[in-house]
Amino acid sequence: MRRREALRVVANESVGPYSLIRVERGSLDPGSPGQFFMLEAPGRPLPRPMSLCQAPPGELGFLLESIGPGTRALAAVEPREKIHVFGPLGNGYRLDVERPLLVGGGIGVAPFPYLSAVLGSPPAILGFRSDWHAEAASLVPNAEVVVEPTLVTERLRPDHDVLACGPEPMLEAVRELAPNAQLAWEAPMACGYGACYGCSVEIDGVLKRLCVAGPVLEAA
Amino acid sequence: MILNASGCLDALEAPEVARALDVFVTKTVTPQPREGNRPVRIAETEAGMLNSIGLENPGIDGLLREKLPRLAELGVPLWVSVGGFAAADYAQLCAALADRPEVSAIELNLSCPNVEEAPESAAELVAAARPQTRKTLYAKLSPAATDLPETARAVQAAGADGLSLVNTIRGLALDDETLQPRLGHELGGYSGPALKPIALAAVYQCYRATGLPIVGMGGIATGRDALDFLAAGASSIALGTVLFGDPDAPGRVRRELAEELASRGLSGPEAATGLAHGAKPASVA
Structure with missing residues (x-):
């Protein structure tokens, strides 16, 4: 509540x-x-x-x-x-996954320490734009870290249940490779509880009010 | 009475917030469903925010079929906000709502800054709506009208029972780095604390011009703000942008207003209405 x-x-x-x-x-x-x-x-x-x-x-x-x-x-x-x-607020990740793999980029690692604790420290692939930014990886156990120009998608492993959070281009690239992924999206939000209609994002041509439909959405 | 400003609350997503209001006002409904504008739809500024939602709504049939029965279950009196792109749209919407007992009043949104305006004047839109329903009709006006008191008198003559003052006012925000519009739709409706003096002036002028009941809104965040609107001439107030940051605002503003009234020896909101125009309440020596 x-x-x-x-x-x-x-x-x-x-x-x-x-x-x-x-x-x-x-x-x-x-x-x-x-x-x-x-x-x-x-x-x-x-x-x-x-x-x-x-x-x-x-x-x-x-x-x-x-x-x-x-x-x-x-x-x-x-x-x-x-x-x-x-x-x-909103809907979190579905936790009934067999082989979780956390995939994050930049500040998109934010939900992972809590997610990792709940899922029992599953493997994670975290991408950052510099070694300085990559210090955030210390918050996530069992993480493989890549720094630009290497991208997280280059290290994605097949047959895992991907739970991702990061910038939109990363999410788009992840869903290409992992159609069953769960993706946490981001948008400017005024209220967070469905009141303002401000956080709509366009995914495959359809507008979704992220605060009530997401922020975690199924990739496919 | 404390209402929400149309489009600032989804009562089905937040029934506990709607139940703290005296009236729930729906998001504006149009004849056809509308997806609304492409993102980005909101932008915070120093003293308020811009929105360009673009009247996203399920259309009148969707509202009547799916939403109205559920809204009626909330047990809060319901006003439906209607909007369109021609006088015939307002007539059609009011006719469709005329026989719905769940609806206690209709607010005519005559001033959405985010969609193309109807070619007719505000008074002509009210005149088209009026014969279609015996329900109370509130006309929601923009503070940007060249002569707002004149517009208010004209909608009164056309049959409006009350005024909702004010809608958002058109604004623009640019990205710090790119200097491009931050909103996908470029311009948006400006709301929040910066709107208060503008809205207060509108209420003050239109109270004098018409004597109609007025729902005052625009930057109300505290009981003191609400009192100002009553004093300027509003008989009710509506909460808009404040609901985004504080869903507990209806109860808080109600408590604060009661304290403001009590500290001035005023018996209730009606005793405060119009005080700024020189009338003195009987209870104050």
Whole structure:
């Protein structure tokens, strides 16, 4: 059951270029891996959607990359500050998979620490644009890391159940090779709970409201 | 009364939010189903947001067949927002809703900034809708009208029972690096805190011009904002962009407004309506 609550920031640590923000869990349910939360971005009109990265006891952890005013505001939060967090939202990964393989690119690794913990540390292939970005791979056990120009698709193994998250070109390339993959998509979102109709993405010519239809969608 | 601004809440996805309102207003329905505009559809700005959803909706038949029965089960009075591209569309939509007991009022969206406008004036659209239904008709106007009080008087003369003020106002945001429009549809409707003074002026002017009941909206985020709209002349208020960041806003704004009214010795919202025009409430010496 989703709730919104002002939660105290426990820690804000750098992981390569990314920020790992941990907040007290309050009465929020961590939900299922791949689900997301709307995080208040202090001083900004709208919150920002973040998939849950870690669910340590009593806490919720979010990994984010500063790419705009909202994520910069979030990356600047200090321990003991309170921010409103709303969730869990959307549909996470289907977990009834026999041979899971996590495939992620860049900040797309965000949901994998939690997903990996729930699935019992399955193998992962993680791609990054630099060694600095690749420091985030330390959050995911059992991961093979590739750095550009090598792409994750060059290391995809057949006969695995692919659970992917990353930039759109990566997801498109993954679904070509693994039609049974589960893909976590991303879009600008104002509300996260179906109210704004803003997060529609066009997949194969069809518009899908990502917050309620996804963010995890079957590739085929 | 606290309503949602049309298009800012899906009551079937968030029934608990809809139940915290006094009225749920549907997303605008058009005669035919519409897929809406291509992404990107929203862009946050410094003091608000732009949207260009483009009236995505299942069409009037889809609404009547699939959504209305489920919306009626919520137990919240229901207003249907209707929109079109010609006067005949408004007439058709109002006729289709006229006999539906689930619908307590119809809001005529005469001012969506994201689709092509009907060639007729707002008053002509109201005049086309009016004979089709005995239901209460609210006309939703844009604050961008050249002479808004005149438009308000004209829709009143054409048979509108009330006004919804205001719709979003057209805006543009450019990408920091590429300097290209951030929205797929380029221009969008601007909403949020920056809209409040514009909306407040619209309510103030139209209250004077018409005396009609007004649903005030535009950047309302707190009870104090709501009080301002009542004082300017609104009899009800609607929440829009604030719902995106705070789904608990209906209950919070209701509590805050009650505190604002009580602290001024006002007996209720109706005692505050129009105060900005110089009237003094009986309870205040």
